[in-house]
Amino acid sequence: xxxxxxxxxxxxxxxxxxxxxxxxxxxxxxxxxxxxxxxxxxxxxxxxxxxxxxxxxxxxxxxxxxxxxxxxxxxxxxxxxxxxxxxxxxxxxxxxxxxxxxxxxxxxxxxxxxxxxxxxxxxxxxxxxxxxxxxxxxxxxxxxxxxxxxxxxxxxxxxxxxxxxxxxxxxxxxxxxxxxxxxxxxxxxxxxxxxxxxxxxxxxxxxxxxxxxxxxxxxxxxxxxxxxxxxxxxxxxxxxxxxxxxxxxxxxxxxxxxxxxxxxxxxxxxxxxxxxxxxxxxxxxxxxxxxxxxxxxxxxxxxxxxxxxxxxxxxxxxxxxxxxxxxxxxxxxxxxxxxxxxxxxxxxxxxxxxxxxxxxxxxxxxxxxxxxxxxxxxxxxxxxxxxxxxxxxxxxxxxxxxxxxxxxxxxxxxxxxxxxxxxxxxxxxxxxxxxxxxxxxxxxx
Amino acid sequence: xxxxxxxxxxxxxxxxxxxxxxxxxxxxxxxxxxxxxxxxxxxxxxxxxxxxxxxxxxxxxxxxxxxxxxxxxxxxxxxxxxxxxxxxxxxxxxxxxxxxxxxxxxxxxxxxxxxxxxxxxxxxxxxxxxxxxxxxxxxxxxxxxxxxxxxxxxxxxxxxxxxxxxxxxxxxxxx
Amino acid sequence: xxxxxxxxxxxxxxxxxxxxxxxxxxxxxxxxxxxxxxxxxxxxxxxxxxxxxxxxxxxxxxxxxxxxxxxxxxxxxxxxxxxxxxxxxxxxxxxxxxxxxxxxxxxxxxxxxxxxxxxxxxxxxxxxxxxxxxxxxxxxxxxxxxxxxxxxxxxxxxxxxxxxxxxxxxxxxxxxxxxxxxxxxxxxxxxxxxxxxxxxxxxxxxxxxxxxxxxxxxxxxxxxxxxxxxxxxxxxxxxxxxxxxxxxxxxxxxxxxxxxxxxxxxxxxxxxxxxxxxxxxxxxxxxxxxxxxxxxxxxxxxxxxxxxxxxxxxxxx
Numbered sequence: 030x031x032x033x034x035x036x037x038x039x040x041x042x043x044x045x046x047x048x049x050x051x052x053x054x055x056x057x058x059x060x061x062x063x064x065x066x067x068x069x070x071x072x073x074x075x076x077x078x079x080x081x082x083x084x085x086x087x088x089x090x091x092x093x094x095x096x097x098x099x100x101x102x103x104x105x106x107x108x109x110x111x112x113x114x115x116x117x118x119x120x121x122x123x124x125x126x127x128x129x130x131x132x133x134x135x136x137x138x139x140x141x142x143x144x145x146x147x148x149x150x151x152x153x154x155x156x157x158x159x160x161x162x163x164x165x166x167x168x169x170x171x172x173x174x175x176x177x178x179x180x181x182x183x184x185x186x187x188x189x190x191x192x193x194x195x196x197x198x199x200x201x202x203x204x205x206x207x208x209x210x211x212x213x214x215x216x217x218x219x220x221x222x223x224x225x226x227x228x229x230x231x232x233x234x235x236x237x238x239x240x241x242x243x244x245x246x247x248x249x250x251x252x253x254x255x256x257x258x259x260x261x262x263x264x265x266x267x268x269x270x271x272x273x274x275x276x277x278x279x280x281x282x283x284x285x286x287x288x289x290x291x292x293x294x295x296x297x298x299x300x301x302x303x304x305x306x307x308x309x310x311x312x313x314x315x316x317x318x319x320x321x322x323x324x325x326x327x328x329x330x331x332x333x334x335x336x337x338x339x340x341x342x343x344x345x346x347x348x349x350x351x352x353x354x355x356x357x358x359x360x361x362x363x364x365x366x367x368x369x370x371x372x373x374x375x376x377x378x379x380x381x382x383x384x385x386x387x388x389x390x391x392x393x394x395x396x397x398x399x400x401x402x403x404x405x406x407x408x409x410x411x412x413x414x415x416x417x418x419x420x421x422x423x424x425x426x427x428x429x430x431x432x433x434x435x436x437x438x439x440x441x442x443x444x445x446x447x448x449x450x451x452x453x454x455x456x457x458x459x460x461x462x463x464x465x466x467x468x469x470x471x472x473x474x
Numbered sequence: 475x476x477x478x479x480x481x482x483x484x485x486x487x488x489x490x491x492x493x494x495x496x497x498x499x500x501x502x503x504x505x506x507x508x509x510x511x512x513x514x515x516x517x518x519x520x521x522x523x524x525x526x527x528x529x530x531x532x533x534x535x536x537x538x539x540x541x542x543x544x545x546x547x548x549x550x551x552x553x554x555x556x557x558x559x560x561x562x563x564x565x566x567x568x569x570x571x572x573x574x575x576x577x578x579x580x581x582x583x584x585x586x587x588x589x590x591x592x593x594x595x596x597x598x599x600x601x602x603x604x605x606x607x608x609x610x611x612x613x614x615x616x617x618x619x620x621x622x623x624x625x626x627x628x629x630x631x632x633x634x635x636x637x638x639x640x641x642x643x644x645x646x647x648x649x
Numbered sequence: 650x651x652x653x654x655x656x657x658x659x660x661x662x663x664x665x666x667x668x669x670x671x672x673x674x675x676x677x678x679x680x681x682x683x684x685x686x687x688x689x690x691x692x693x694x695x696x697x698x699x700x701x702x703x704x705x706x707x708x709x710x711x712x713x714x715x716x717x718x719x720x721x722x723x724x725x726x727x728x729x730x731x732x733x734x735x736x737x738x739x740x741x742x743x744x745x746x747x748x749x750x751x752x753x754x755x756x757x758x759x760x761x762x763x764x765x766x767x768x769x770x771x772x773x774x775x776x777x778x779x780x781x782x783x784x785x786x787x788x789x790x791x792x793x794x795x796x797x798x799x800x801x802x803x804x805x806x807x808x809x810x811x812x813x814x815x816x817x818x819x820x821x822x823x824x825x826x827x828x829x830x831x832x833x834x835x836x837x838x839x840x841x842x843x844x845x846x847x848x849x850x851x852x853x854x855x856x857x858x859x860x861x862x863x864x865x866x867x868x869x870x871x872x873x874x875x876x877x878x879x880x881x882x883x884x885x886x887x888x889x890x891x892x893x894x895x896x897x898x899x900x901x902x903x904x905x906x907x908x909x910x911x912x913x914x915x916x917x918x919x920x921x922x923x924x925x926x927x928x929x930x931x932x933x934x935x936x937x938x939x940x941x942x943x944x945x946x947x948x949x950x951x952x953x954x955x956x957x958x959x960x961x962x963x964x965x966x
Contacts, residue, residue: 216757224849227757227781227826232850296765341736345779346758462866506893544685544715544955554650554960556666557673594682 030067030464031058032443037071037407039397040078040374047076049403050171053447056399067448074440075373078381078396079111079404081106082354083174083203083281084257084329087144089135090128091120093387096334096424098132099458104332104354104423106449108407109439112143113332113354114388117154118179124149124160126168133170139458140465141449145390146174150191154180158418159187165196173389175335176203178257179304181239183209187241192252192295199389201279203255204243206264207305211235216345218291218306226294228344231306235383240264242276244271254389256280258331260305269324277295279387281329282316284353284360289429299340299347300429303333313364320379321370327384330357334425336367338472352425356416358408359435366410367436403446422455477634480625481646486606486637489622491499493604494526496620501571504534506599508567511539512588513558518637519606520575536563540574540595541585562595571638572598573620577635579605582616607646609633650956652764652773656784656831664834668792669804670952671945677714678948690718691958694747695721696738698754698777703919703943704776708751708785711950717958720745735759736768743769749958750774757781772957780821786918787827787843789949791835794873794937796945797914809836814866815857816842816899817877818888820849824918825877829857837873842866843899846888863898867905874909875916876901876927896925903930914938940956 033137034047043443048055058066082105088096096104098115105113115132123132129146136144148165152158154177165172175195181187182204191202217223219230240256244267247254259265259280268280285303290310293301301307319325333350340347353360361380367369371379376395384395392402414420416430442450447464449456479573481489501507504527511520517539524537534611541559543549574588585603592601604620627633627648650663659667677683693712695705703760705721712719722742735754742750742896749772752760757779764773777783794811795803813832819825819841832839833856839850841859852859860866879895889895896902906928909915915927915936922928932939 219850221849221851221853221855224820224851225826225854227779227823229780230850297761298765299762342734343754343756343759343762345758346735442901462817511834544673544687549687549959552960557670559673560664590686594684595680 030447032446032448033058034071034076034407035068037076039076040377047397047405049443049446052403054397054399054401054403056293061319063205069194069407069441073411074407074409076397077109077373077406077408078377078393079382079406079442079444080109080358080380081388081390081393082110082113082330082332082357083384084178085113085332085354086114086118086334086350087115087132088334089119090131090393093422094336098135098144099139099335100422100424101332101354102136102139103455103458104145104352104421106141106442106444107422107439107455108354108356109358109442110142110354111404111406111442111444112385112390112393114145114147114174116178117147117149117176122149122153123147124152124154126161126164126170129165129170129172129438130168137465138462140444140461142444143390145174145388146170146172147174147176147178147203147423149454150175150177150182151187156180156182156184156187159191160197162200163198164196164198173198173200174203174255174387175200176205176257178203178205180207181205181207183239185242185246189250192247192254193250201253201255201387203257204239205257206236206243208235208239208241214301215306217294218308220249220291220309222291222294226297228294231304233263233312235306236261236305237263237267240267244268244276247278248274248276253277254279258283258329259316259319259325260286260308260312262312265315265319265324266360269319272324280324281327281328282320282325283331284328284357284364285351286316286428287313287320287328287364288360291395293429294344297344299342299344300427300431302347302349303351304349317365317368317370320365321375321415327379327387328357328361329384330354332423334423335427336424337426340427350427352421352423352428354423355421356428356430356435358429358439359416359437362410362437363435403443404445405442406439406450408438409438410436412436414438477647477649479592479645480607480648481623483644486622486644486646489606490522491526493620493622494523494530496559497523497573497602497604498527500602500619504531506536506563506570508563508570508572508598509535509537510572511537512574512575512584513539515635515637515640516576518639519551519577523575523604536565538563540588540591542584542591545587545590547583547587558633560591567592567596567598569597571600571602571606573602575604577606578633579603579608580611582612582614585616586614606635607633652760653784653953653957654760654764654773654775654785655782656827656834659831659834659891660835661834664791664831665786665805665807665955667788667949667952668795670955671788671792671948672804674951674955675945675948678944684714684716686716687955688712688715688958691717691748692746693717693719693721693749693751693954694742694745696742696750696752697721697723698752698759699777699805701753701777704753707946708776708950710947712954714947715951715954717954720747734767735763738765739763739768743771745781747771749954751776753777754933755779774953774957777823779823781823782827783823784827784831785946785950785953786824787831789945790828790875790916790918791831791943792945792949793916793942794914796941797938798872803849804887807835808832811837811873812840812869812871813873813875814840814842814871815875815877816863816866817879817903818847818879818883819843819885821880822877827854828875833857840866840871844889844895847883863905870910873914873916874901878918878920879922879926892925900926900928901931902928906931906934909936916942918942
């Protein structure tokens with residue numbers, strides 16, 4: 030099967046037709062195949078390179094009631110993603126070659142997106158000793174990102190060793206920056222509002238102090254550091270300072286930290302409970318600035334599905350986390366594109382090429398280039414919708430955007446040259462799996 | 475809708491004086507009389523009655539108020555009411571002749587509530603009822619012992635009792 | 650008023666109205682027949698996820714004096730302690746036909762979640778949620794202050810110009826939060842006193858002044874000194890060095906009490922740690938309102954239940 034996309038507007042503002050054959054962009058369709066080719070009218074749509082999420086919780090193995098590789102992949106595809114990095118806090122933990130290979134194989138089998146497992150930094154996420162980083166790096170899963178996300182690698186010596194050790198394999202440590210002692214029992218951003226609501230505070234300094242320590246460690250040992258879900262103005266300042274000093278640090282911000290504030294906690298509606306917590310207005314504005322000026326490199330969803338019962342309870346008893354894959358592009362659109370802080374080429378960078386680069390995922394360095402893998406999404410920026418559970422495709426319905434008006438809509442997603450989303454709806458799982466097996470977008474049907 | 479005057483100031487004064495005499499007559503004097511007004515205007519009327527009674531038989535009649543809000547049977551059907559005051563004279567009501575005083579007697583439900591409230595406060599020897607206006611339409615087997623004026627009405631009409639202490643003027647109108 | 654979740658939601662008129670109704674309820678307590686038929690046929694559920702015999706009994710007596718049927722649903726020995734969720738419990742109570750749920754819960758905001766959830770259609774009374782609020786405690790405190798100041802002439806009055814120092818573990822105190830909002834709504838001026846470790850990191854937007862110095866607060870001659878209980882778990886969590894030092898710096902001892910103006914009252918929500926936050930001399934003095942607070946608790950809770958359950962839910966015009 031070959032695909033002709035007519036009249037798409039590229040992130041740089043130019044318009045042209047795109048041709049896809051055998052899973053790759055080509056300059057024109059070969060005559061023999063043009064008869065079986067599919068045409069997509071992309072008038073009015075923006076073609077973005079396939080989105081890459083460096084921070085997804087797919088929950089499988091172990092927490093299949095929350096999400097599976099299949100359901101999470103479908104949520105990713107409908108959100109315009111073609112690759113996700115799956116966090117290590119599964120059960121068993123992704124801390125051995127066999128577990129990461131299993132997750133990677135599930136992803137490949139389902140075919141909606143490329144699934145790249147993240148390896149745990151420490152065995153069992155216990156923060157005691159390093160996991161088998163080398164084995165995971167050299168496994169078929171080619172793990173390059175290592176993270177204890179959900180837990181901070183807070184022991185400074187262990188963090189130093191991790192930073193040093195992963196350099197052997199070209200990897201990066203993605204740190205969940207949270208001082209555990211400063212955030213004992215923490216429920217929301219610490220400030221006047223947490224005091225009023227009687228919810229234990231999660232002070233900004235608990236994040237900023239770990240980032241400050243880690244950038245200094247990274248510089249000292251000459252290692253690469255990635256900071257997960259930066260949530261405060263002060264964190265952006267620390268990273269800006271580190272980058273100015275030449276520290277090899279990258280950072281991510283979640284869509285929700287670009288749009289939502291702690292005020293939402295007033296309702297005690299646990300859909301808004303997330304870690305790190307939603308912060309103040311001034312933090313949101315500082316994070317947008319930092320994303321615009323490159324201090325923060327990428328947007329990553331921290332897609333964290335939970336079963337209904339984990340959220341249908343009092344705030345203090347509820348699980349942390351929000352689903353985000355399905356809404357990410359629209360939220361970025363609302364938070365930083367509509368305000369003019371980012372243009373679509375910036376979006377392509379922060380949601381595709383840069384996260385791929387940080388995760389050492391090939392094929393995303395030159396979008397739409399002839400010969401490169403055909404991963405793209407067609408996005409209708411003029412659409413607008415009241416976001417609802419009908420827009421979700423994963424198992425989790427813990428979205429903070431339900432009932433909120435969001436701009437834009439993903440119309441088409443193409444992963445390795447085959448369709449995963451067509452006319453705004455997922456292509457069925459069997460078709461996608463078959464296309465994936467055919468490899469590089471071989472013919473079907 | 476136009477309001478029609480039923481009683482003027484002088485009519486009200488005459489009615490209260492007559493009721494006072496009727497009370498004394500039926501009680502064979504002022505001994506053991508406790509006049510209890512039902513808030514709001516019943517309390518005002520009770521106070522006036524006690525003044526008249528004490529003028530006729532000096533210093534023997536005690537007066538108080540009996541709030542019935544907590545005993546009403548229609549609390550759930552109406553917005554929350556702020557209760558009124560209950561003040562029982564120092565001698566209490568046990569063994570006394572209690573005269574309940576209200577402005578208008580209508581369905582009888584307020585008086586039913588008052589009888590319940592009274593029984594939680596003590597055990598009077600007898601309980602009598604005095605009202606300024608009886609407009610009929612009783613829903614319970616209750617009648618007044620002393621009536622200022624019997625006033626046949628239709629249920630769509632409204633009886634307004636205004637008293638100088640509260641409303642700045644003494645009058646009863648029907649609208 | 651459909652629910653009582655926070656004193657922050659109360660207007661001045663509503664608050665005064667509740668205090669006034671409580672005056673009437675207090676009168677009932679002095680009668681031979683201490684019962685009113687007002688809430689006959691209504692079911693009040695005491696849903697206590699945390700132990701608090703004092704508060705539960707107070708609500709129970711209040712509901713019974715108004716002739717409501719009372720169901721006590723305590724965490725101990727019930728399915729609640731076996732991991733049954735708030736949602737399942739609420740739905741069970743709804744099926745039983747509860748008209749009001751008095752909830753005590755360890756998690757801040759749990760009463761609000763219950764009120765907003767749609768799991769149950771009942772009036773919700775917050776009987777203490779986590780470190781958030783304890784509205785009926787604040788109402789009974791305000792009632793107690795008003796009664797001490799104005800006696801039988803209390804009805805209709807607020808607390809304009811009254812100065813109140815709330816002393817101790819402000820950070821974790823639901824009593825302090827509820828009192829802060831209510832007392833300031835009623836016109837009192839509130840000063841919060843405690844060690845920096847037990848004060849919120851930010852009190853921006855709070856209608857109160859803050860001081861670390863109890864002696865300064867005492868010498869300012871407040872009308873009311875409200876002492877908060879120091880929980881045992883604070884002692885081991887580095888909020889202050891030890892009980893002795895806390896007591897020296899922020900305890901209301903005999904010497905500090907003696908420096909207060911003659912009319913100043915000393916309050917404590919109980920149970921007291923005698924010798925820690927309050928000396929026996931202070932607790933048992935003429936100034937102490939501790940026993941009045943307990944008695945007034947029933948009147949206030951009667952008033953609240955009456956307010957929530959007697960009408961159609963709308964305020965009378």
